[in-house]
Amino acid sequence: MISEFLRKKKKYVTINLNEKEDKKKTSMNIEFANRIVEKDIDEKIWIKCSNCSEILLSEDVEKNLYICNKCDYHFRMGARDRLSIVLDENSFKEYDKELKITNPLDFPGYSEKISKALEKSGEDEAVITGEGKINGIQAVVCAMEPKFMMGSMGCVVGEKISRAIERATRKRLPLIIFSASGGARMQEGILSLMQMAKTSAALSRFSEKRLPYVSVLTDPTTGGVTASFAMLGDIIISEPGALIGFAGPRVIEQTIRQRLPEGFQRAEFLKERGFVDKIVHRKNLREILFKILYIHTLEGEVNE
Amino acid sequence: MNNALEFERPIIELEDKIHELESFIRENEVDLSHEIDILKNKLDNIKKNIYNNLTPWQKVKIARLLDRPTTLEYIERIFTDFIELHGDRLYRDDYAIIGGIGLLDGIPVTVIGHQKGRDTKENIKRNFGMAHPEGYRKALRLMEQAEKFERPVIMFIDTPGAYCGIGAEERGQGEAIATNLLQMSKLKIPIIVVVIGEGGSGGALALGIGDRVCMLEHSVYSVISPEGLSSILWKDASLAEKAAEIMKLTAQDLLELNIIDKVIEEPLGGAHKDVDLVSSNIKNYIVKELTELLKLDSNTLLDMRYQRIRKIGV
Numbered sequence: 001m002i003s004e005f006l007r008k009k010k011k012y013v014t015i016n017l018n019e020k021e022d023k024k025k026t027s028m029n030i031e032f033a034n035r036i037v038e039k040d041i042d043e044k045i046w047i048k049c050s051n052c053s054e055i056l057l058s059e060d061v062e063k064n065l066y067i068c069n070k071c072d073y074h075f076r077m078g079a080r081d082r083l084s085i086v087l088d089e090n091s092f093k094e095y096d097k098e099l100k101i102t103n104p105l106d107f108p109g110y111s112e113k114i115s116k117a118l119e120k121s122g123e124d125e126a127v128i129t130g131e132g133k134i135n136g137i138q139a140v141v142c143a144m145e146p147k148f149m150m151g152s153m154g155c156v157v158g159e160k161i162s163r164a165i166e167r168a169t170r171k172r173l174p175l176i177i178f179s180a181s182g183g184a185r186m187q188e189g190i191l192s193l194m195q196m197a198k199t200s201a202a203l204s205r206f207s208e209k210r211l212p213y214v215s216v217l218t219d220p221t222t223g224g225v226t227a228s229f230a231m232l233g234d235i236i237i238s239e240p241g242a243l244i245g246f247a248g249p250r251v252i253e254q255t256i257r258q259r260l261p262e263g264f265q266r267a268e269f270l271k272e273r274g275f276v277d278k279i280v281h282r283k284n285l286r287e288i289l290f291k292i293l294y295i296h297t298l299e300g301e302v303n304e
Numbered sequence: 305m306n307n308a309l310e311f312e313r314p315i316i317e318l319e320d321k322i323h324e325l326e327s328f329i330r331e332n333e334v335d336l337s338h339e340i341d342i343l344k345n346k347l348d349n350i351k352k353n354i355y356n357n358l359t360p361w362q363k364v365k366i367a368r369l370l371d372r373p374t375t376l377e378y379i380e381r382i383f384t385d386f387i388e389l390h391g392d393r394l395y396r397d398d399y400a401i402i403g404g405i406g407l408l409d410g411i412p413v414t415v416i417g418h419q420k421g422r423d424t425k426e427n428i429k430r431n432f433g434m435a436h437p438e439g440y441r442k443a444l445r446l447m448e449q450a451e452k453f454e455r456p457v458i459m460f461i462d463t464p465g466a467y468c469g470i471g472a473e474e475r476g477q478g479e480a481i482a483t484n485l486l487q488m489s490k491l492k493i494p495i496i497v498v499v500i501g502e503g504g505s506g507g508a509l510a511l512g513i514g515d516r517v518c519m520l521e522h523s524v525y526s527v528i529s530p531e532g533l534s535s536i537l538w539k540d541a542s543l544a545e546k547a548a549e550i551m552k553l554t555a556q557d558l559l560e561l562n563i564i565d566k567v568i569e570e571p572l573g574g575a576h577k578d579v580d581l582v583s584s585n586i587k588n589y590i591v592k593e594l595t596e597l598l599k600l601d602s603n604t605l606l607d608m609r610y611q612r613i614r615k616i617g618v
């Protein structure tokens with residue numbers, strides 16, 4: 001109920017793209033911070049581009065698929081918005097909504113952090129899974145929510161993604177995962193780490209059925225998510241400028257004690273190094289995904 | 305005893321006292337055997353008291369000891385005719401991970417493990433057991449070779465984590481780890497994983513999927529190092545001890561969380577006090593479990609491996 005309310009409310013409130021608070025608390029490759037948008041302007045109406053510093057009308061940015069109309073910078077976007085720009089209207093059927101986050105290791109302060117994340121994101125966890133259509137082609141789709149604890153992967157995220165993969169396997173549907181994550185969620189400790197194994201193992205079974213998996217990397221995709229399902233796509237697409245890596249830039253700088261070169265770990269860098277198939281502008285994302293699905297046209301859905 | 309840990313000081317002090325007294329007896333030809341007995345008894349009790357009640361942080365310290373036996377020490381004692389094989393056939397050989405073929409009680413096996421250095425010089429060569437992508441790719445190459453020749457794989461895990469550096473990122477650290485996770489989940493040969501020291505996050509997991517996973521009594525396994533966690537939570541890496549307390553990273557914790565199948569006993573004070581004993585404990589476990597696993601057809605084996613991973617979490 002609360003999340004419904006927040007979701008509606010968000011339309012008026014604008015996009016809360018960045019979180020200074022979290023910036024203070026997190027670092028390293030587990031959850032590392034956003035670029036800061038200064039909050040001195042009334043951000044209900046205005047938003048400052050993190051790239052060109054232009055002050056933009058929030059409404060315009062939202063209408064423009066959360067892209068800066070001046071410099072093309074791709075702002076981070078929430079999971080629901082992501083699904084809405086990619087899928088046919090009203091085609092999405094959500095899976096496993098009832099799976100609720102817990103504090104499995106009784107980690108101190110985690111429950112409070114969860115409450116804040118619920119409030120801030122309007123979602124129950126850092127991923128939404130389900131099935132929907134792109135120009136009529138059915139697919140299983142997972143979208144990670146960067147506003148929920150930096151899209152970090154704990155047990156529920158791992159479980160929802162694994163179940164979605166298993167459903168896609170059973171129903172013989174293609175799979176699309178939009179990653180946006182700081183990596184494994186440290187508050188769920190070793191259990192989070194094992195979600196990397198779980199999702200990858202599920203993908204292995206999916207792949208053996210010769211079904212296509214398109215992994216879409218968005219800003220940021222790092223840590224345990226990069227080191228599991230995000231890098232296992234048959235086709236790996238990235239949004240322009242997205243930060244993609246295993247270790248976070250700050251951890252690397254601390255380790256090697258030098259500044260990282262410009263553009264290091266950005267989508268373009270990964271493509272050059274051979275780890276990304278294609279960089280796709282958000283305006284073309286739906287079309288490209290459709291084409292990929294179309295080319296992989298399957299014999300059709302098998303009912304469960 | 306140069307590498308004694310802070311909490312071992314009472315033991316060292318008492319041991320010194322006993323040595324002193326013994327040499328005093330030798331020099332002065334007096335009979336103080338009763339006193340010696342009392343002290344030795346006391347030493348025994350102190351040892352038991354300390355080593356049986358190690359805190360998570362103390363276990364982290366033991367797991368990271370330079371003296372702690374490494375993969376190579378165990379390989380020497382557990383397998384015969386071991387031949388090390390090198391390189392990923394793509395870029396280079398990564399000394400942070402070793403692998404090869406050998407015999408386990410006459411059964412051909414592939415053995416792979418992280419390899420830390422036994423001194424500073426070797427640690428530099430082996431990058432302190434922190435592998436680059438080519439290390440994980442070498443491991444995968446050897447695992448696939450094992451599958452081809454139907455040899456079981458024995459894995460030894462002992463790493464602070466995957467290396468964080470420019471080259472590692474350029475060559476796809478994330479992709480290398482991810483690929484291992486996917487491939488290990490479907491290799492049609494039994495895999496037994498033994499965590500012998502530090503199980504550091506994704507770098508450990510990249511060799512860590514198997515049909516049986518066991519840990520030595522004082523080894524640890526976690527999603528992040530205690531230092532890393534404390535610098536995230538409290539902006540202070542020196543609070544690592546406090547972080548270790550809440551992380552659930554000991555072998556005993558992982559057994560309780562059903563992530564591992566077995567804790568293998570170490571002698572009082574840790575594996576370095578008696579490498580032969582620990583090797584034989586590991587060997588007994590591997591041989592026993594392998595005997596069972598080799599009876600399974602590959603579909604059953606893979607189904608069980610999948611369920612093992614699948615159940616973790618929710």
Ligand SMILES: [Zn+2]
Nearest residue numbers: 049052068071
């Ligand atoms: Zn801009």
